[in-house]
Amino acid sequence: MSETTPPTTEPVTPPTGTALEDRDDLEDLTELDFDPAAIPDPDGPAPRIVAFDIGEVLIDESRVWGIWAELLGVSPLTFAAVLGAAIVQGDDHRAVFPHLAPNVDWEEFEDEHERRYGGFHEVDLYPDVRSCLEELQQLGFVVVLAGNQPARRAAQLRALDLPHDHIATSEELGSDKPEPGFFSAMIDLVERARPQDALYVGDRVDNDVLPAAAAGLRTCWLRRGPWGHLQDLPDDVEVDLVLEGLGELPLLLAQWRGD
Numbered sequence: 001m002s003e004t005t006p007p008t009t010e011p012v013t014p015p016t017g018t019a020l021e022d023r024d025d026l027e028d029l030t031e032l033d034f035d036p037a038a039i040p041d042p043d044g045p046a047p048r049i050v051a052f053d054i055g056e057v058l059i060d061e062s063r064v065w066g067i068w069a070e071l072l073g074v075s076p077l078t079f080a081a082v083l084g085a086a087i088v089q090g091d092d093h094r095a096v097f098p099h100l101a102p103n104v105d106w107e108e109f110e111d112e113h114e115r116r117y118g119g120f121h122e123v124d125l126y127p128d129v130r131s132c133l134e135e136l137q138q139l140g141f142v143v144v145l146a147g148n149q150p151a152r153r154a155a156q157l158r159a160l161d162l163p164h165d166h167i168a169t170s171e172e173l174g175s176d177k178p179e180p181g182f183f184s185a186m187i188d189l190v191e192r193a194r195p196q197d198a199l200y201v202g203d204r205v206d207n208d209v210l211p212a213a214a215a216g217l218r219t220c221w222l223r224r225g226p227w228g229h230l231q232d233l234p235d236d237v238e239v240d241l242v243l244e245g246l247g248e249l250p251l252l253l254a255q256w257r258g259d
């Protein structure tokens, strides 16, 4: 009879040193044309518009990446690890493909990926999304859902019947984040809106928080998903809100407004 070693029961200490701030790669984030002075005063008037990024804010993208792992013939763990390394190095997520399948043209698999993914489904929604949007609308906030997505995702998002006032994808807006045109086109969806009237809620520092602030919007950094956990803010940047979930957002905004 062979002896077996019991699995270790030592508690795992969460990593604390994963911030990008010590890395040269942070330069990739600060290369954006960004003026820290453009950040709105957190003590100023509360926003009346709350705009949400889509991926990893509303939609848990686990299925997206799991299907890519399946198509490339690697485990979800391996895919996630390589994606995390790409994020920390400041690379685009597409950098994972040459690492995992150097001899494969991954773009040839896009149609098959889409067939297996089948678009957004209720199961992809983070569980705190629906109640947050409902509460915000009840409180009188204008709710906008807008992120870097192909136009076909707008219909899929509408089919989820989420409380909202406007939905727009980057393809429909004619501009992708982090371009300023994305934010100005999004603001134009709302009647008589100015950038400072809106709070943008996003999971990425480079694609959401910094460019939204540079465009004059209020910002909420939602620290969930791969980017939300791995990225960090440059030292000289403050955001209006930093949250780990959407549950508290309606209350915080109501308090900010002075309700």
Ligand SMILES: [Mg+2]
Pocket: 053, 054, 055, 056, 057, 147, 202, 203, 204
């Ligand atoms: Mg996102």
